[in-house]
Amino acid sequence: MNILVCVKQVPDTTEIKIDPVKNTLIRDGVPSIVNPFDGYALEAAARIKDKNPDTKIVVLTMGPPQATAAIKECLAIAADKGYLVSGRTFGGSDTLATSYILYNAVKKVEELEGKFDAIFCGKQAIDGDTAQVGPELAEHLGYPQVTYGLEAEVDGDMLKVKKEVEEGVEVIGVKFPCLVTYTKPAWDPRYPTIKRKMAANRAEIPVLGDDAFPDIDTTRIGLKGSPTNVKKTFVPQKKSGGVKIKEADNEASAKKLFELLSGASII
């Protein structure tokens, strides 16, 4: 099995602060992480590898040079190899342009790593929340796609994917090659190991730059290749946090709750 996992480096939203004047995200000093949904995609690939040890897991990301950190994080957890797509002409790409560049990158990486049986993505990135890049990439490639995956296993010449639906869980069989996007499963992804982490620290990450794709249609990439027109961005209104009552003991907590409720004339 040859699996490609597409990941994105995103700001850790648990650390995000909002500029109260401009109403935009303050990214300075915010640590970057691998998009959690992409982490679930990697875990799904790792679980396939647990059962099929000859599986190769390759990671692909597009982003600025510092996005190599995301690839290294994946190498420390389960990936065997990683590629970074990074170039000035790719900057400003919307989801359509991004998926078109990634499509070209998949073809390029396949020349080096062999054809991929499956491509795994997170269902969406936590910074943009569009959930479009995975499905668009499947369309560019002409592959069947399964979205909201939780877990997958190889079953002969097809992939058996458990996917989340509103009523519960559905199991879908999909022929190779295919693309699956993953959502949060019931388990936590595995931790990196020290041995892999140290090897990842030393790994050279190949970069696919502006000149890596000679046949790419330059009118379909970057800002000018992006039909999406962002009219406005806003941060969803934050729900105000509840009150946490944690007094010295249960009785004191109950008293405090009573005081609050009676003080607000609720009881």
Next chain:
Amino acid sequence: MSSPFFNEDHESIREMARDFANKTLAPIAADIDKNEEFPMDVVGQMAEMGFLGLKIPEEFGGLGLDMRSYVCVMEEIAKKCATATLFISSANSLSTAPIVISGTPEQKEKYLPGVVAGEEFIAFALTEPNAGSDAASMTTKAVEDGDSYILNGRKCFITMAPISKYSIVYAKTNPEKGAKGISCFMVDMSLPGVSCGKHEEKMGQRGVPVSDVVLEDVRVPKDCLIGELDLGFINAMKTLSVGRIGVASMCLGMAAEAIELAVEHTKNRVQFGKPLCKHQAIAFMLAEMETKLNAARGLVYNAAWMMDNGMKADKEASMAKFFAAEAGIEIVNKALQLFGGYGYSREYEIERIYRDIRVCSIYEGSSQVQQIVISGQMLK
């Protein structure tokens, strides 16, 4: 780079340990303390990540890393769960150092991989009811008998004894020679004549069982002798010098956590119309705690760095353990003070840390023993 003592690998290892401590240990630490039981699947996770084989040579399944890597892990894990550090420190020092230092290749092959994998525990039995700091006054004896030794004696306060497959046991093979007549044995805990006494009810670090190890006419094959006959005490002392840095690192972690809790609490707790931390007397207490923690860090990191660079660091390791334990206990005590009545409640993490850190000036060489080592080096 956050410190001249650490490189990128150290920082990565520290970050991994911190992440694991936050995500996996922090949510279960209170229950571990309350139920006096540490979940074995979490030991398995720590083994998988490599924490149990940090200092064990690569050919026996470990990572063969340096002392500073060990310091980073111990410090970060101790912030959230002191009990968890015992599994790491045992595997990397007390359970294995005697074998790594003086075992034969066959012994290393037999005993080390199981410890690294988190599947087998090995206890370290040196202390006796009447031989604590004065370990050389032990009365456990090993008498040669054909192709075996017959062991008799009682060891006490033996960490993990009830769950261990083996125990390293120090016994006198040449009683008239004092410390120079002590040998080190690997004793299979299932051998006839080996038993564990009742579990000690401890004040802190309660998730790891501790008991006596009683040896009654235990017949141990001669190939279970670790190192040379009569030279066991040297190997015990070398093992304990690794242990000192581990305990000192734990103290750094617990003290740092206590300070973080105290800072948070004093910012939020309002008395006399303003947050506690806005009262100068309180702010000065925090300043003193933070300064002492950083002084302790300097001693611990420096001792580890010296060991990694092949320098003799007995005095430095003792100073690190002595100061980190004493300062750590003082810092945690002050943090608890800042919590007032809440700090005295078992609902609060600081109460557990207060109990967990207390043993650090007692075990693996008490503060007074460290002072003997330090002054001994000065006055020789």
